[in-house]
Amino acid sequence: MEKSPVKKIQSIFFSLFSGLDRQLGLILLGLAAVGFFTFLSASQNTPVQITDELRNLALSFVVMWLVSRIPPKWLEMGAVWIYSLGVALLVAVAVFGLIKKGARRWLNIGVVIQPSEIMKIAMPLMLAWYFQKREGLKKSWDYAVAVIILIIPVFLIARQPDLGTALLVFAAGLYVIILAGLPWKWILPFVAIGVIGILLIIIFGGTICAHDVVWPFVHDYQKHRICTLLDPSSDPLGKGFHTIQSMIAIGSGGFFGKGWFQGTQAHLEFIPEKHTDFVFAVFSEEFGLLGNLILLALFYALIKRGLAISASAPNLFTRLLGASVTLIFFTYAFVNIGMVSGLLPVVGVPLPFISYGGTALVTLGFGAGILMSIHRHRRLVQS
Structure with missing residues (x-):
């Protein structure tokens, strides 16, 4: 028996959204x-x-x-290409990007884009791919390589300057590095430095700001x-x-x-x-x-x-x-x-x-x- 139009529409709707959470x-x-x-x-x-x-x-x-x-396997296969494209576009922004309100963040390629946004996704893709390849073989220098992968785009974004996006990209990569098993002995010193830095700013920041240091x-x-x-x-x-x-x-x-x-x-x-x-x-x-x-x-x-x-x-x-x-x-x-x-x-x-x-x-x-x-x-x- 042929389906009614309503049931056909329902069938199409459910097939479109099947498997979604x-x-x-x-x-x-x-x-x-x-x-x-x-x-x-x-x-x-x-x-x-x-x-x-x-x-x-x-x-x-x-x-x-x-x-x-898109199957996750395809995302894994494209991770390096997406990351490389993102870094290349960030370099292009640094060389001949558009300047608006004193910041060089945009690139005109027929349409105006902001390449730093790509890195919010490209960064965790790249580092997840990297640690997947090193699974079971991780050594200390693997984390050092991961930090280099992270720092390159963060530096390029921060110098645009775009502190907000740089912070988000840095956080995206740092989460992957920590979840991949970064030893606590490497994490705690940076946490301590951060806490001390915040306390110093709270205690002495007002005085420093007042004197325009x-x-x-x-x-x-x-x-x-x-x-x-x-x-x-x-x-x-x-x-x-x-x-x-x-x-x-x-x-x-x-x-x-x-x-x-x-x-x-x-x-x-x-x-x-x-x-x-x-x-x-x-x-x-x-x-x-x-x-x-x-x-x-x-x-x-x-x-x-x-x-x-x-x-x-x-x-x-x-x-x-x-x-x-x-x-x-x-x-x-x-x-x-x-x-x-x-x-x-x-x-x-x-x-x-x-x-x-x-x-x-x-x-x-x-x-x-x-x-x-x-x-x-x-x-x-x-x-």
Whole structure:
């Protein structure tokens, strides 16, 4: 008996989404819905921006679906080529890239692209491939080689300068190196140095900032961000404006928030970059602490599900790749919420699936697609 049109449509629909992880898909849809409704308020119903955001979200999910159909073995085979292409494009940016707002981050190849975004995916791919090849043979120098693989693109991105993206790429690679079995005796000294450095900045940073001391190896804008973090009121109408206004918005939301479209800080234009980097301040003002707890629960569920998919992956490459991609989602959320709340310096990191954006959403969609691919092909990959 021939199927009815409705059943044919249902059959096509289920075949398109067969094998995808439903839990992960629902979590991502939840985050995208929260992001879109927050964006409606932040953009004040600007039709062009709303259309752009819908297009970006749709493109992100299409990329996720396409990547989910790619077997992890193909990703492993293409890892070196993708990494090499990313580094080559970063070198091209350094030589003849486009300069906007004092930064050389873009390349015109018929269309304008930002090659550093490629490295957010290329870095964990490359290092997961490297440690897969060295499985069972790892020695100390293998980790040194991995660090070199990591440092080259991070250096090229940091000198553009683009501290936010450099941080994310560094974190993506570092997660792979640590998960691959980096000995604790190598990790602890760097943790100790980091803790001591943070304490010194907290104790003496205010004095150094007040006397305008030159900081070695640090750009002026990076120094200003750290000084502003320590004391936003030192430049309330300049470098500290972002932090002060976002903290006011978060605090004024209370427990239940002011209500959708009722945020005064956002609608009176006090929050800068309110639909991109500082969208969390808009969300906090309108939905309050209760909304924040729900949002954090969604991110927790995303990270938990991603790690569960990674843990059940059949070989070292997919386990390292999946865990690194998942922890990148964590890093995005942690850094963005931290900087908007005044706990971390402002570094221009978007909130995953919440902030408006094109390239970042596509990158996040690619990462989600990798997790979907690992889940979908987990029985087909031989360990």
